[in-house]
Amino acid sequence: MKFDPPLQPATLIRRYKRFLADVTLADGSEVTMHCANTGAMTGCATPGDTVWYSTSDNPKRKYANSWELTETQHGHLICINTAQANRLVVEAIKEDVVAELQGYETLRTEVPYGEERSRIDILLQSPDKEDCYIEVKSVTLLEEDGQGFFPDTVTTRGQKHLRELGVLAQQGKRAVLFFAVLHSGIEKVSAAKHIDAVYNQLLIDAQALGVEILCYQTTLSSVHMSINKRVPFSQN
Incomplete structure (x- = not known):
């Protein structure tokens, strides 16, 4: 499975309401993105972790960006999009x-x-x-x-x-x-x-x-x- 275009990095601020996450983009701006995971995400959503996200061109979506992977501060990669x-x-x-x-x-x-x-x-x-x-x-x-x-x-x-x-x-x-x-x-x-x-x-x-x-x-x-x-x- 390929990501085309490749995923982009951001820094996690917090995950909340199960389906939402606030992140800081590479340019310093803060945005909210969709989180396709209903679980507890224990160890997968620590503030400061790197979020790798995809972007949809669907104009009907409220949140264009989707959280796909977490790169933890210990260097592990995790796919959080179930x-x-x-x-x-x-x-x-x-x-x-x-x-x-x-x-x-x-x-x-x-x-x-x-x-x-x-x-x-x-x-x-x-x-x-x-x-x-x-x-x-x-x-x-x-x-x-x-x-x-x-x-x-x-x-x-x-x-x-x-x-x-x-x-x-x-x-x-x-x-x-x-x-x-x-x-x-x-x-x-x-x-x-x-x-x-x-x-x-x-x-x-x-x-x-x-x-x-x-x-x-x-x-x-x-x-x-x-x-x-x-x-x-x-x-x-």
Whole structure:
């Protein structure tokens, strides 16, 4: 995935109201930009961090600039635009980067499914294979020693998705939880039991039912992002 034109830098003043951030541009002016992230963004939004942003030419947008990446004062890059996770995984599957998800003929996104009226992020299908349902989650919470966690806040939506994936696995379909690691400092992933104990237990239950877990690291820069290599997942 390329940023065209490349992202531009600014300095974070504050993030607030979930979807807004005030920044100082390179010329010293202050502006408000859109923040496409509903999570806690722990460690991803410290005042003084470098914000890398894109600019839309859509005249109907209230805020033309969108916060895409954070460069922390420790030198880590983090993709905070959660919508990019699905795009990155779709691109990686189409380019056969994810060995575990190769060999399917069709790929669809946002397909309705399940008893709880969900939409699966990615559905892979082939006449000779069981349908493969993939739920994508972005991992940006780094605590220590390269250990990443998901979620960074209690997620009832994520809990619902785990229940839905478990039902699919029971029905004999292939169900995959894909953790897209969008933080350059994260080298391994675990469920955040200390943040959402219900999610952690549901993940244990889902694995027991046959839900697969894949974790892939992402290369991040102001000009390009791409899924690159698998990293370990460990259960608490």
